[in-house]
Amino acid sequence: MSEAVMYSGAKEALGKEGLIEDWSRDKQVFGVPWGKAMMWVFLLSDTFIFSCFLVGYMSVRMATTDPWPNPSEVFALEAFGYPVPLLLIAIMTFILITSSGTMALAVNMGYRKNRKATFWLMLATAILGASFVGMQIFEWSKLIEEGVRPWGNPFGAAQFGSSFFMITGFHGMHVTAGVIYLLVVAFRVKNGFYENRPDGYKIVEITGLYWHFVDLVWVFIFAFFYLW
Amino acid sequence: MSYVAFADRDHEQEHHDPETFFTKYIWSQDHKVIAIQYGLTAIFVGLIALGLSVMMRLQLGFPNEFNFINPEDYYQFITMHGMIMVVYLLTALFLGGFGNYLIPLMCGSRDMVFPYLNMLSYWTYLVSVIILVASFFVDGGATGAGWTLYPPQAISQGTPGIDVGIILMLVSLAVFIVAFTMGGLNYVTTVLQARCKGMTLMRLPLSVWGIFIATILGLLAFPALLVSAIMMLFDKTLMTSFFMPAVSSMGIDPGYSGGSPILFQHLFWFFGHPEVYIVALPAFGIVSDLISTHARKNIFGYRMMVWAIIMIGGLSFVVWAHHMYVSGMNPYFGFFFATTTLIIAVPTAIKVYNWVLTLWEGNIHLRVPMLFSIGFIFTFIHGGLTGLFLGNVTIDLPLSDTYFVVAHFHMVMGVSPVLVVLGAIYHWWPKISGKMYNETLGKWHFWMTFLGAYAIYLPMHYLGFAGVPRRYFAMGNTDFLPDSAQDLNVAITISAIFVAASQLLFFINMIWSLKSGPKSDPNPWDATTLEWHTPDHPPKHGNWGHELPEVHRWAYDYSVPGYEDDFIPQNVGADKVPAGRDRDGEH
Numbered sequence: 001m002s003e004a005v006m007y008s009g010a011k012e013a014l015g016k017e018g019l020i021e022d023w024s025r026d027k028q029v030f031g032v033p034w035g036k037a038m039m040w041v042f043l044l045s046d047t048f049i050f051s052c053f054l055v056g057y058m059s060v061r062m063a064t065t066d067p068w069p070n071p072s073e074v075f076a077l078e079a080f081g082y083p084v085p086l087l088l089i090a091i092m093t094f095i096l097i098t099s100s101g102t103m104a105l106a107v108n109m110g111y112r113k114n115r116k117a118t119f120w121l122m123l124a125t126a127i128l129g130a131s132f133v134g135m136q137i138f139e140w141s142k143l144i145e146e147g148v149r150p151w152g153n154p155f156g157a158a159q160f161g162s163s164f165f166m167i168t169g170f171h172g173m174h175v176t177a178g179v180i181y182l183l184v185v186a187f188r189v190k191n192g193f194y195e196n197r198p199d200g201y202k203i204v205e206i207t208g209l210y211w212h213f214v215d216l217v218w219v220f221i222f223a224f225f226y227l228w
Numbered sequence: 229m230s231y232v233a234f235a236d237r238d239h240e241q242e243h244h245d246p247e248t249f250f251t252k253y254i255w256s257q258d259h260k261v262i263a264i265q266y267g268l269t270a271i272f273v274g275l276i277a278l279g280l281s282v283m284m285r286l287q288l289g290f291p292n293e294f295n296f297i298n299p300e301d302y303y304q305f306i307t308m309h310g311m312i313m314v315v316y317l318l319t320a321l322f323l324g325g326f327g328n329y330l331i332p333l334m335c336g337s338r339d340m341v342f343p344y345l346n347m348l349s350y351w352t353y354l355v356s357v358i359i360l361v362a363s364f365f366v367d368g369g370a371t372g373a374g375w376t377l378y379p380p381q382a383i384s385q386g387t388p389g390i391d392v393g394i395i396l397m398l399v400s401l402a403v404f405i406v407a408f409t410m411g412g413l414n415y416v417t418t419v420l421q422a423r424c425k426g427m428t429l430m431r432l433p434l435s436v437w438g439i440f441i442a443t444i445l446g447l448l449a450f451p452a453l454l455v456s457a458i459m460m461l462f463d464k465t466l467m468t469s470f471f472m473p474a475v476s477s478m479g480i481d482p483g484y485s486g487g488s489p490i491l492f493q494h495l496f497w498f499f500g501h502p503e504v505y506i507v508a509l510p511a512f513g514i515v516s517d518l519i520s521t522h523a524r525k526n527i528f529g530y531r532m533m534v535w536a537i538i539m540i541g542g543l544s545f546v547v548w549a550h551h552m553y554v555s556g557m558n559p560y561f562g563f564f565f566a567t568t569t570l571i572i573a574v575p576t577a578i579k580v581y582n583w584v585l586t587l588w589e590g591n592i593h594l595r596v597p598m599l600f601s602i603g604f605i606f607t608f609i610h611g612g613l614t615g616l617f618l619g620n621v622t623i624d625l626p627l628s629d630t631y632f633v634v635a636h637f638h639m640v641m642g643v644s645p646v647l648v649v650l651g652a653i654y655h656w657w658p659k660i661s662g663k664m665y666n667e668t669l670g671k672w673h674f675w676m677t678f679l680g681a682y683a684i685y686l687p688m689h690y691l692g693f694a695g696v697p698r699r700y701f702a703m704g705n706t707d708f709l710p711d712s713a714q715d716l717n718v719a720i721t722i723s724a725i726f727v728a729a730s731q732l733l734f735f736i737n738m739i740w741s742l743k744s745g746p747k748s749d750p751n752p753w754d755a756t757t758l759e760w761h762t763p764d765h766p767p768k769h770g771n772w773g774h775e776l777p778e779v780h781r782w783a784y785d786y787s788v789p790g791y792e793d794d795f796i797p798q799n800v801g802a803d804k805v806p807a808g809r810d811r812d813g814e815h
Contacts, residue, residue, distance in 0.1 A: 026428045026779070027233035028421040034234075034341040038417040041447065045409060048451035052498075056455060056491060060470055064486035151467040157486060162468035166458070198237065 033199040039206050043213045046174075050217050053170060054224055057163040069155030071226050074143070089226050092135050093218065096175075099128035100215045103208045110204035115189055118204060122186035125211065129179040136172050140165070164225070171221055174214045181207055235425050235776055238338070243770045257343035258769050259328045262350050264660070266324030269350075273357055274317035280309040282728050289721025291702040299701040300388040303372030306699060307389075308364075310375025311397070314503060315404060316357055318645055322510040323408070323446065324353060326652060327415050327439045329660070333759035334436045336424025336777045336799075338770050340414040349414070352407035356400045363389065363396035371397045374699060376496060379471040379489050383464045385478045394464060398457040405450045405457075415443045424758075426779035430534070431798070433757045433783040434527065437534050438513020441541040442506045448545070449502035456495035463487070493555055497548035504641050505544040509537055511648035512579055515601050517783070518648075518655055519583055521755045522598035523590030524794055526784035528582045536575035536582075543572045553621050554628045562621040569619035573612070580609060591787065591794075595753075596670035600651025603678040604644050611640025614689065629699070632692025635685045643681045650677070650734065657741070658748035659759055662766045665741040673733040680727035687716045754795045757783050761797050 022029055030037055061068055072085035079087055106121035143164070147154045153161040185207045194200050246252045253261060284305045287297045297305075328346070332339050340346045363370040372388030373381060381387055383394055419432070419440045432440075459470040463484070471492040472484035520527040527533060549557060549565040583605055592598065614636040617623045627633060650673075657665055696703065696713055703709060750765035763773040777799045785796035791805060 024428055024430065026426050026431075027235045027423050028231075029429070030421065031231035031233075032421075033231065034417055034421050037421050038341065038413050041416050042409070042413055045413075045447040045451060048448050049454060052452050052455035052495060056459060056470065056495065059491045059494075060486070060488055063488035063491065064469075066486055150462060151469075151483070158469050159486060162462065162466075162470060166462065166468075170458075198240075 033202050033206075035199070035206050036202065036209070039209050043209065046213065050171075050220070053167050054220065057159075057167060058224065060159040060163065061157075064157040064159045066157040068157050069153065069160045071228070074148075074155055074160075075139075075226060086226055088135060088139055089222065092132055092139075093222055095128050095135075096132050096215050096218050099125045099132070100212055102128065103211045107205045107208045110189070110201035113201065115192065118201070119186050119190040122182050122189065122204070122207075126179045126182040126186065129175050129182065129211075133172055133175050133179070136168060136175075140168075167221060167225060171214070171217060174217070178211050178214050181210065234422050235336075238776050241338075243338070245769050255347065257339070257347045259332050259340050259343070259346060260660075260767065262346055263325050263328035265350050266320055266328060266353065267326075269354055269357060270317050270321040270325060273312050273361070274321070276361070277309045277312035277317060278728055278731070280305040280312075282725060284309065285721040285724040287701065289718045300369070300372060302701045303374070303699075304364075304370045304388050304393070307372050307374055307377075307397075308360075308370050312360070313642065314375065314507065315401070316360065318507045318641075318649075319408070319446070319503070320353060321649060322507060322645070323415065323439060323443055324350065324411055326435070326510060326514065327443065328411070329656070330435055330759065331415055331418050331439060332422075333762070333767065333771060334433050334757055334783075335419060335422065336427050336758050336772070336779060337418055337422040338772065338776070341417045341422050342414055345410050346414050349407050349411035352403060352410065356403035356407055359396055359400040359403060363393045363400070366392040366396065369393055376493075376500070377460070378496075379460060379463065379487075379492050380473065380475050380477075380484075383460065383472070384475065384482070385480070395461065398461045398464075401457045402454055402461075405454045408446055408450060412443045412447045415439065416447065424776045424779060427798075430531065431779060431782045434513040434516040434530070434533055434537075435510070435757075436513065437537050438509040438511070438516075441537050442509040445502040445509070445541050445544060446506050449499045449506065451499075452495045453499035456492055456499070459495075460492065490552075490555060490557070493552050494549070497551045498545075500551060501548040502541075502544045505540055507641050507645050509541065511604070511645040512537060512540075514652045515604050515648050516579075516583065516586075517757065518597050518601040518651055519586050520784050520786065521655075521753050522593045522595055522601070523587050524593070524754075524786045525586055525590040526786055528585040528588075529578070530782065530784060532578055533582055536578045539575040540572060543568060543575070547572060550619055550624075553624045559621075566619055566621050570616070573616065573619075576612060580605065580612070596665075596667060596674060597651040597655035597753075599671065599674040599678075600647045600654065603674065604647040604651070606678075607639055607647060607681065608644040611636055611638075611644060615640060627692060629697055630692040631688040631696045631698055634698050635688035635692060638688075639685050643685065647678070647681075650674075653738075655753070656759075657738070658752045659766060661742060661745075662748055663741045663745035664748045664752065665737045665745060669733055669737045669740075673730060673737065676730035676733070677727055680723050680730060683723035684720050684727060687720055691716055754793065756785055756795050756797050758798055761799055 073083075075089055076083040076085045077087040078084075102121050102125045106118050106125060109117040109121060143153075143161075148161045148164070150162045150165050152158045185203055188194060189201070189204065194203060246256065246258070252258075256262060256265075283297060284302060286294050287302055328340070331337075368389050368391040370389050371377070371382065371393035373383075373394060377394075377397070383390065387394075389397075419429075419436060423432075459468075462468040463470055463472050467483055469484045469487035471489050472482075472487040473489060474485040475482065516527050516533060547565055547569045549561055550569045553562055553565075583601075587602075614632070618627060618633065618636055654665065654670055657663070691713055694710065694713055695708055703714070748765075750762070751760040753760070758777055758779070759767070761777065762771055778801075779798045780800060780802050781796060781798055783798055785798075787794045788796055788805070796805060
C-alpha cells in the first residue's frame with residue numbers, strides 16, 4: 001500500500017469506516033480547528049466536574065438524617081394570589097433554552113459571513129444569559145431573606161442550602177463567564193476581527209459549543225435539583 | 229475533508245522568534261522553555277518533600293533522639309511529603325515537564341497548539357506551589373491530615389494546621405487543577421490535531437502515547453478532586469455539612485450534622501486511583517522508548533503496548549474503591565472492585581513481558597538511561613506483585629494501614645516512576661542542554677539509588693507483616709511488636725539518608741555538565757525519534773527551521789537487516805531503504 005493512497009486521499013466516510021479513517025489519519029484526527037477540538041475536550045472535563053457536583057449532592061441528600069425541603073414549596077412564587085410552584089425557575093429555564101436558539105442562529109449567520117446578523121444574535125444571546133443571571137440573583141436574595149444559608153435553613157436538611165448555593169453558584173459562574181465570552185466574540189465579529197483569519201467565523205461555533213453546554217447542564221440541574 | 233491540517237498550511241505562517249531576555253526565558257511561550265520551568269519547579273518542591281521524608285525517617289529510626297520533631301510536625305511532614313510527591317512533583321514533572329518538551333518534538337509540531345495558554349499553565353502552577361509552600365509558615369503550620377485529607381479528621385480540632393493550613397492546601401490543589409487543565413488541554417489537542425505529515429497515531433513513540441493517555445486521565449479525574457476540595461473548603465469555612473456528620477470534637481459540638489465522610493473518600497479516590505496511572509503511564513511510555521533505543525531493538529508488540537496503555541487508562545476509573553476496603557462499604561462493592569483491580573494486572577503484565585522481550589537477545593548498551601530502565605522493571609514488578617496482595621479484600625484487611633502498604637505504593641509509584649524520571653533526564657539531557665554528562669558518576673548515582681531504595685522498602689514489607697502500623701509518630705512499648713522491628717527501622721533510616729544524600733551526585737553531574745561538560749552529538753544514542761533529528765542542536769524556537777519534518781515509518785526501526793546504520797530515523801524516506809527491509813507498526 002503506497003503512502004499517497006493511505007494518508008493523503010482522505011475522503012469523508014461515514015460510520016465505522018469513517019471512524020477508523022479519522023483515527024488512523026496523519027496530521028490530524030478531526031477536520032476541525034484546534035480551538036474547536038480543545039473546546040470539546042474541555043467540555044468533557046467540565047462534564048465530569050458537574051457530574052461530581054450532582055452525584056455529591058444526591059449522595060448527601062440520601063445521607064442526611066433531616067427531611068429534605070420540598071422544592072415545589074421552597075421555589076414557589078406568589079402570582080395572582082396563588083403560590084405557583086417553580087414559576088421563576090420555569091421562566092429562567094425558558095430564557096436559557098431560548099438563548100440556545102439565538103446562539104444556533106448566530107452560528108448559522110456566522111457561516112454565511114453575515115456580520116451584522118451574527119453580532120445582533122450573539123448580543124441577544126448574551127442579554128438573555130445576563131437576564132438569567134439576574135433572575136438567579138433575585139432567587140438567591142429571596143431565599144437568603146427567607147433564612148436559607150449554606151449552613152442551615154428553616155425548611156429542613158442543612159444540605160439543601162449548601163448544595164443549592166454551591167451548584168447554582170458554580171453554574172451561574174459558568175453562565176457569567178459565557179456572557180463575557182459571548183460579548184468579546186460578538187464585538188470582534190462586529191469589528192471585522194475575524195475577516196482575514198484562516199479559521200474565520202468558526203470561533204462563533206466554538207463559543208456556541210460552550211453556550212449550549214452551559215444550557216444542557218442547566219437542564220440536568222433543573223431535573224435533579226428542582227424537580228426531584 | 230473540509231478543514232486543512234496545520235501541517236499543510238505551515239508555509240503560510242509567519243514565525244516570530246522571541247527577542248528579549250524576558251520573552252525568551254521568563255515569559256516564554258516556547259514549549260521547551262516552559263518544560264524546563266515546569267521541571268525545575270517540580271524538582272525544587274520535590275527536594276523539599278525529600279527533606280521532609282528524611283525528617284520522618286529520623287524520627288522513626290531514633291524516636292527519642294530528635295526533640296525538635298514533635299508529633300504535630302511529624303503529621304505535617306507525612307501530609308506534605310505525600311501531596312508534594314504525588315501531585316506537585318510527579319504529575320507536574322511528567323506532564324508539565326516531559327509532556328511539554330516531548331509532545332511537540334516527537335509529533336513533529338512547531339509548538340503546543342495554544343502557546344499562550346501553555347505559558348499561563350506554568351505560571352498558575354507556580355502560584356499553586358507558592359500557596360502550598362506558604363502553608364508551612366502560617367499560624368498553626370501546614371495541614372497534618374495525611375495526604376488523603378480524610379474528613380472529619382482533616383477539619384476537626386486536634387489535627388495540625390486546622391486553622392489556615394488545610395485551607396491553603398485545598399486552595400492550592402484547586403489552583404493546581406486549573407493550571408493542569410490549561411496545560412492538559414494543550415497536550416491532548418496537540419497530539420490529536422497538530423502532528424506532521426506521515427505521523428499517524430500508530431507511529432507515535434510510546435512516550436507520547438503514555439503522556440497523552442495520562443493527560444486524558446488527568447482531565448477526567450482531577451474534576452473529582454476539585455469538587456471534593458471545594459466541598460471541604462465550604463465545610464471548613466462556611467460550616468456546611470457535605471462531609472461532616474454530627475460529631476463531638478474535644479467535648480464540643482462544632483455544629484455539623486448529616487454529612488457523609490464516605491462521600492469524600494469516593495470522590496477522592498475517583499481522582500486518586502487514576503492519579504496513580506497519571507504518574508505511571510508516562511513512565512511506561514518513556515521506559516519503552518529508553519529500552520528500545522538502548523537495546524537497539526524494536527519494541528516488542530508495539531500495538532499491544534498502545535492498547536495496554538489505553539486499557540489501563542480505562543480500567544483505572546473503575547477500581548477506586550479498592551482503597552476503601554476498610555471504610556465500611558457494602559461488602560459486594562469489595563467483590564466488584566477486587567475483580568476490576570485484578571483485571572488491571574493483565575494489560576500491566578503484557579507491558580512488563582514486552583519490555584523483557586524487547587531486551588531479549590537485544591544489543592544491550594548498559595548506559596545510564598538503560599540502567600535506570602532495567603532498575604524500573606525490577607521495582608515495578610516488585611510493587612506490582614505486592615499489589616496483588618492488597619487488591620484482594622481478604623488479604624488487604626489485615627495488611628491495611630501497615631508498613632506493607634507503605635512499601636507497596638512507594639515501590640510501585642514512588643521508586644519506579646522516579647527511576648524513569650532520572651533515566652529520562654539522563655537520556656534527553658544531551659538534547660535539552662547540548663552537553664554530555666559524566667557516565668561514571670551517572671552509574672554511581674544509579675547503583676546507590678537503586679540498591680538504596682531496595683534497602684529502604686524491602687524491610688518495610690516484613691514490618692508490615694509483623695503489624696507495624698503506618699502514620700505512627702512512635703511505636704512506644706507495643707507488646708505485639710518484636711524488638712527487632714526497631715532495629716529494622718534504624719536500618720531503613722540509615723538507607724534513606726544514604727539514598728537522599730546520593731541524589732547530590734545527580735545535581736553535581738548536571739551542574740558540572742552545564743559548566744564544563746563536552747559538547748554532545750545531536751543524536752548521541754543513535755535514536756530514531758524526531759526530536760533527535762532537529763536542524764538545530766539543541767532545538768530552537770519553532771523546532772524545525774523552515775520545513776516541517778515528514779515521517780515515513782514507526783519509531784522503532786532499530787537493527788534493520790540490510791540497512792547501513794543500525795537505526796532508521798522516522799523521517800528517512802522509503803526510497804533510501806532497500807525494498808522490503810523496513811518495518812512499520814502498520815504491517
